[in-house]
Amino acid sequence: MSDVADWWRTDIIDMAPGKIRLRGQPIETLIGNVSFPQMIWLMLRGDLPGTGQAALFEAALVAAVDHGPQAPSIAAARMAVTCGLPLNNAMASAVNMLGDVHGGAGEQAIELYRMIDETGGPDATEAAVGRWQSDRGAFIPGFGHRFHKPVDPRAPRLLALVDQAVDDGVCDGRFAAIGRAIEATLASQKGKPVPMNIDGATAVIYAELGFDPPLARGLFCLSRSVGILAHAWEQRQQGGRNKGPTPPAYRWAYGGPNPIDEGDG
Numbered sequence: 001m002s003d004v005a006d007w008w009r010t011d012i013i014d015m016a017p018g019k020i021r022l023r024g025q026p027i028e029t030l031i032g033n034v035s036f037p038q039m040i041w042l043m044l045r046g047d048l049p050g051t052g053q054a055a056l057f058e059a060a061l062v063a064a065v066d067h068g069p070q071a072p073s074i075a076a077a078r079m080a081v082t083c084g085l086p087l088n089n090a091m092a093s094a095v096n097m098l099g100d101v102h103g104g105a106g107e108q109a110i111e112l113y114r115m116i117d118e119t120g121g122p123d124a125t126e127a128a129v130g131r132w133q134s135d136r137g138a139f140i141p142g143f144g145h146r147f148h149k150p151v152d153p154r155a156p157r158l159l160a161l162v163d164q165a166v167d168d169g170v171c172d173g174r175f176a177a178i179g180r181a182i183e184a185t186l187a188s189q190k191g192k193p194v195p196m197n198i199d200g201a202t203a204v205i206y207a208e209l210g211f212d213p214p215l216a217r218g219l220f221c222l223s224r225s226v227g228i229l230a231h232a233w234e235q236r237q238q239g240g241r242n243k244g245p246t247p248p249a250y251r252w253a254y255g256g257p258n259p260i261d262e263g264d265g
């Protein structure tokens with residue numbers, strides 16, 4: 001039987017008829033005693049966070065839930081519902097919009113923060129940003145925002161909570177210092193603010209708490225799924241059929257042969 005039992009191997013859950021243990025803890029002792037963020041931490045890491053860790057983790061999860069129908073992920077959820085898809089398909093369509101440029105940049109942000117941490121800390125920021133830009137492109141992940149200039153209101157609030165957590169001995173603050181150093185480097189490079197955005201700020205928290213880079217993206221998906229579900233549900237209640245990205249009176253820029261002359265026939 002071992003070839004069957006060993007087909008899937010996990011340290012996460014043990015289960016037998018009438019028994020469910022997650023990371024060794026009976027589900028009935030977890031229910032009613034741990035919060036949803038604590039449960040996410042337990043599932044991903046195998047232990048329960050301390051009170052301060054849980055509070056900081058929860059703040060990052062709260063911060064990223066929504067950015068309105070202009071955000072491609074939210075728009076995708078709403079469009080999917082108007083095409084008749086049920087909530088699960090709308091949510092999957094929306095989560096699939098999250099990538100390197102929208103909502104997924106936290107993964108690369110932690111990679112960069114760690115690279116800077118390993119090569120000398122904040123003093124190594126300018127050189128590391130230059131290396132990143134020549135190796136991986138001009139845009140530094142976790143910084144810049146279409147709308148929130150000069151400041152993304154979520155970032156200073158999240159960093160203030162990190163500062164508080166440092167005072168409380170929850171984390172050491174070295175990734176917050178690196179994030180701030182990147183922001184200063186980009187501001188002097190561009191001659192104007194390139195603000196730390198939600199991906200950059202939550203990446204600071206996830207790095208401070210010891211999460212590996214790919215999990216920043218996974219955690220963003222969990223957080224944004226809350227907003228995605230809310231918008232999909234609202235759209236379903238509103239109705240609307242087959243809504244595209246713009247009202248029908250607006251069209252795209254056509255650059256091919258034989259453009260239609262609106263004055264004709």
Ligand SMILES: CC(C)(COP(=O)(O)OP(=O)(O)OC[C@H]1O[C@@H](n2cnc3c(N)ncnc32)[C@H](O)[C@@H]1OP(=O)(O)O)[C@@H](O)C(=O)NCCC(=O)NCCS
Pocket residue numbers: 100101102103104105138139140141142143144145146149186190194197198199200
């Ligand atoms: C989010 C994003 C697409 C917005 O881009 P944008 O609308 O072009 O940003 P802005 O118009 O404010 O750009 C202002 C200037 O700063 C530069 N800039 C913007 N974000 C930058 C970044 N992350 N790194 C370096 N330079 C950046 C732009 O190139 C532009 O330079 P220019 O004036 O010389 O042309 C862009 O900042 C980005 O790709 N960031 C990295 C990915 C990321 O963090 N995504 C999550 C977004 S919440």
